[in-house]
Amino acid sequence: MSPKQMKFALPSLLVVPIYGWGFSYEAPSISPEVESGYEEKPGWSADSFAVAAANPLATDAGYQILKAGGNAIDAAIAVQMVLNLVEPQSSGIGGGAFLMYYDGADIRAYDGRETAPQGVTGELFMEDGEPIAFMDAVASGLSVGVPGTLRMLEKAHAEHGELAWEELFKPAITLAEEGFAVSNRLHTTLASDEYLRQDALASQFYYDEEGEPIAVGETLKNPALAEIFRRVAAQGSDALNEGAVAEDIVALVQSHPERPGTLTLEDMSGYEAVDREPLCTPWQQWEVCGFPPPSSGHLTVMQILGMLDQQPLLEAPLNNGASSSGWLHQFLEASRLAFADRGRYIADPDFVDAPGGDWSLMLAPSYLQQRSALIGEMSMGDSAEPGNPGELAITWASQPDQPEYGTSHISIIDEDGNAVAMTTTIEQAFGSRILSDGGTGLAGGFFLNNELTDFSFEPEVDGEPVANRVEPGKRPRSSMSPTLVFDQESGELVASLGSPGGAAIIHYTARTLVALRDWGLNAQEALNLPHAITLGGDVFVEEGRFSEATIDALRERGHTVSERELTSGLQAIMRRKDGTLFGGADPRREGVVMGD
Known part of the structure; x- marks a missing residue:
């Protein structure tokens, strides 16, 4: 039975009531996936609700x-x-x-x-x-x-x-x-x-x-x-x-x-769990809402996207189902600049003040325009420096790299x-x-x-x-980027998405948002795209997913490139214009989407 069929019926159900009243859970006979690695998935449609x-x-x-x-x-x-x-x-x-x-x-x-x-x-x-x-x-x-x-x-x-x-x-x-x-x-x-x-x-x-x-x-x-x-x-x-x-x-x-x-x-x-004020950022026709510090996810994702929006189109963004070298160059350079800011400023807000007293200053259009102007034809390599989005009471050192x-x-x-x-x-x-x-x-x-x-x-x-140093009671900086997207004009929900992957969560989420908004891809198509990341130094591209011509073109622009497994675990559900839902699950992991 295919995953798409699974949304309508589950095989060999065993009803096992646990408490004797209310909801009775039905344990499905779902076999584990036979293979690991990359496995194509179809995407899943639903009329009213979906889980990924x-x-x-x-x-x-x-x-x-x-x-x-x-x-x-x-x-x-x-x-x-x-x-x-x-x-x-x-x-x-x-x-x-x-x-x-x-x-x-x-x-x-x-x-x-x-x-x-x-x-x-x-x-x-x-x-x-x-x-x-x-x-x-x-x-x-x-x-x-x-x-x-x-x-x-x-x-x-x-x-x-x-x-x-x-x-x-x-x-x-x-x-x-x-x-x-x-x-x-x-x-x-x-x-x-x-x-x-x-x-x-x-x-x-x-x-x-x-x-x-x-x-x-x-x-x-x-x-x-x-x-x-x-x-x-x-x-x-x-x-x-x-x-x-x-x-x-x-x-x-x-x-x-x-x-x-x-x-x-x-x-x-x-x-104690904390109820924080979400960060919601206009992004052309969408408003993207994400988690504030101690997550660095939303701020860094939206810095990357904000800088990309101000870059000239070097070439068609997609080439045979993969991101083109021109778009990748801009994406990677924007990532370098955003990660430089991340390493300097972002930490638990109960211990560290935002630059200028407001985290949104890191996403101000004028600031991102200034940062985007630093992106040239050649890679800046590991020389990206943090910017100055606002005044600080304390001068922070940039955090050294670590996994x-x-x-x-x-x-x-x-x-x-x-x-x-x-x-x-x-x-x-x-x-x-x-x-x-x-x-x-x-x-x-x-x-x-x-x-x-x-x-x-x-x-x-x-x-x-270092802003993200260890202190009693402090929450460590995170890259987790749970994201909800809304239509700016109507206010209606557009999508729910996110991924695992350490610091690369930021790249996975940012690239997925671009694919959904700008490239006309559905949720599954966007999740299928190959990955490329940099945390400020070397560039890593997903093994076996990019042509030698694309990798060579990145190297000609000064990037140090190597291939490796980039095992994201993206999940995404989008609401279509007719009100129905379409979900995608990362082909690199064993997840699925189910709904009615």
Whole structure:
């Protein structure tokens, strides 16, 4: 059965009521994808509602919640819990998330980003005056921030949910107890990870005695996570942030054998999700709404797009289904300039003031025109410098380069026109490589994040502080870019989209928006396009997706180019002019779209 057929019927349904009343979850027999890598997907049409997520079982959970009368917020919670189970390497209750929500009138931005424990210092990742090796920091107790996903989802549900909170956990509890077929993506990620086998619980749960990962198609049950979900369903987020589960998290962090962290029960219980003011930016006929700092996503995406709009058209933007070298050159140069600003200015707004006291000054047309004028015929390479969008009380140093990873994205539009764009993460694959069973003593559990490695390892450069340095209670800068798009004239919702991918999320989201608005592509066609990124130095293009002529043309313009896998996980749902929906799922991952 093709994914397109799946939206109308699901095979071999097993009805498993969990609480005996209300919503009855139907566990579908969905086989994992046979192959990893790039796989063409058709795109999916729907008349009234649609769900897009990174795994078919997660998408189906949201679909069933909507069919049972839930709304987009309800569906997002069910999707997230199933993702925690079937895609544990990417997100879950041990991590954080940003959620954009549109209720038909207002746009809300819910911040569930992790926070640094109160016991940290700016020298968290420094030893003998030098930053420690990145992976030594990741796979340790030092990297674990206070989880925020559950607190945030609980807050959003209390304000907007339709179905009872406990109903939303039925899909994940059923699948955790009855088991699910391990997908190729999970198997491959387990096989390739060099650190996860060092965690006692994870090595026993995900690997056999020879250290081989659980096989594709094998049924995996997670009784520990089922029990934890039952507690959260009954008690809310306090079941994670207080009591036995919190005690287990804290004990694991503080007793890490290599580099213990300072996380405490007070840190856990004191976490609060934040309701932030979304950033909405006019962009020709559209208004693009995204997340404010501590996310750098919206500001950097819109800087790139704003600079591109002021560039002359060098050649046709598409060439045989791929972006042309002329357009790519401008896109990459705009990215260099935007990332230079990102590295200098953007951090947690509770600790760092915006340039000139207003983040929107970084998107002022006059400022972007000034920045766009720096783009020439030849690449500026790694010499892009930050601009001056507004006065600062403190002079910040630019953050040194360091890796960023991870995440998953969910897009949902319900039949009432409510919409969710939610990007969710534990940072690297399997986060800190610490698996918590919540003190249940049962097999399985969930992974703790390594989100604190999104802070700058170096607190200052040449005597000047880095805006994104580590501080107690601070939220690390993120690249997550959950995005809602509206028609400027009518105010109607146009799209929900976003992607995982670390810092490359920004490139993936920006390029997708251009493809949707300027190139006349539908959601699936836009997601199929090959990627090209730069964080300010070398250029990376998606392996095997660009012609040698295009790569050579970039090199002639002074770019240092190499090919690599660029595994985005884009999800997008667009509303057509006739009011129906069309969704796309990234061909590089195993997600699908479902709707009616």
